[in-house]
Amino acid sequence: MTTNRQLCIGLSLSATWMNGNGWRLQNSGVENLFASDFYVDLAKMAEKAKLDFVFKPDSLFLNCDLLDKSPGFSSLDPIVLLTSVARETERIGLVATASTTFNPPYVVARQLQSLHWISNGRAGWNIVTSIDGSENFDHSPMPSSEERYTKAFEFTDVVQKLWRSYPNEALIMNRASGKFVDKEMVSPINHSGKYFSVKGPINVPAHGSGDIPLFQAGASTWGRNFAASVANAIFAATPDIASGIELRDDLRKRAKDHHRYPDDIRVLPGMYFFLGKTRSEAYDLYKEAHAHLSMSHRYKVVQSILGMDISNLPLDQPITADLLPDTDMPVRSRTHADLLRRLIVQQKPTVEELLSRPEVVGSAHWVVVGTAEDALKEIVEWFEAGAMDGLIALPGGSFQSLQLFFDELMPMLVEKGLFRDEYKGRTLREHLGINSSLSK
Structure with missing residues (x-):
């Protein structure tokens, strides 16, 4: 190995192996999709492997078009779910998703600080701006990126001000003197801005372990600038090693521009993996997971991502940069649009090649198909190339992929010295190696 660094690894608590036809397999666990014990068991598996955190993505809408054949975006509320997980685990971090587009900041600040107390310093916040769901909150169209x-x-900014408004140091709880809190240390924030007016202070004191780590999941230009200014970690959509290197280099540069150390930001691509005992078994899993996607569906996905219709083009025609619509055309996800635009500019894929890309048929994330040894080789390659600081595990195909991840891949990473064999701390901040307070 050419590095002494170790990986930061989290597990998604979304049952990604149920995507496509995966939920129909006998051992998928789909009957337990809305049972808290199902997720508690996953978190315990992750904690046994000494993972840094479990991560709960979220969306605030239901895709009814998919609902007759898949779970769609059905999901338990992340804060409620992770509170139940907190009571059944001891060390593993708990990263909850909360949208800044649809929620009030006071509620999010209070919920997350409550989870921080309940988990004894293990909470994290995945900050998302959402790409769908506006119709569930008002009649306004979805705002631009x-x-x-x-x-x-x-x-x-409001959430962090609220967390600072009632510092842990204010808690005295002196029975003899009768003084519960040094109220001079607790103060309103009196925030008045373009979008929010919040007096404060929050009614839950800060936890003694320090600030709640911040995660961010956008990779558009606006998302990168935001992440570089506030995030401790990025849940990155980087389908290939080149895009991973580009994103990490760019974020580290932007961090300097925001007067932060480049190492303050950990780039964690989602690794969507299909693991088998043999490569043939793994490829069969991958093929079966996407067998339900018709050509018409794939054309619709491309149109949704890029805002362009390629259904009338010959399958062998290259898609070149001059065919792309203007970058200011509204799209569902700027992050996914930028990924595919970059691919087209650099590789000029044919229509057929584009329709078979993982970003189109399954995921905008890094896809690994093979044995645990194959996955290890790719992880080492990405890590040594500077394409990532760790990963968020997204098991695909079947529950077996997750079992092989824990039973075979994780021990290999430990043996290579790329991951810990035991926890060295008890909080998420300690797992991530965050020493200083974000609020300082």
Whole structure:
């Protein structure tokens, strides 16, 4: 190995192996999709392997078009779910997703600080601006990416001000003197901005372990700037090693521009893996997971991501940069659009090649198909190339992929010296190696 660093690894608590036809397998566990014990068991598996955290993505809408054949975006509320997980685990970090577009900052600040106390310092916040769901909150159309991130900057600032408004040091609890809190240390924030007006202070004191680590999941230009200014870790969508290197290099540069150390930000791509005892078994899993996707569906996905219709083009025609629509055309996800645009500019894929890309048929994330040894080789390659600081595990195909991840891949990473064999701390901040307070 050419590095003494170790990986930061989290597990997604979304049952990604149920995507496509995966939920129909006998051992998928789909009957327990809305049972808290199902997720508690996953978290315990992750804690046994000494993972840094479990991560609960979220969306605030239900895709009814998919619902007859898949779970769609059905999901338990992350804060409620992770509170139940907190009571059944001891060390593993608990990263909850909360949207800055649809929630009030006071509620999010209070919920997360409550989870921080209940878990004894293990809470994390995955900050998202959401790409769908506006119709569930008002009649306004979804704001542009620029507006959502402008709002997210203010939202995050308000949340952090609220966390500082009732510092842990204010707690005295002196029975003899009768003094519960040094109230001079607790103060309103009196925030008045473009989007929010919040008096404060929060009614839950800060936990003694320090600030709650911040995660961020956007990779658009606005998302990168936001992440570089506030995030401790990035849940990155980087389908190949080149995009991983580019994103990490760019974020580290932006961190310097925001007067932060580059190492303050950990880039954690989602690794969507299909593991088998043999490569043939793994490829069969991958193929079966996407067998339900018709060509018409794939064309619709491309149109949804890029805002362009390629259904009338010959399958062998290259897609070149001059065919792309203007970058200011509204799209569902700027992050996914930028990924595919970059691919087209650099590789000029044919229509057929584009329709078979993982970003189109399954995920915008890094896809690994093979044995545990194959996955280890790719992880080492990405890590040594500077394409990541760790990963968030997204098991695909079947529950067997997750079992092989824990039973075979994780021990290999420990043996290579790329991951710990025991926890050295008890809080998420300690797992991530965060020494200083974000609020300082």
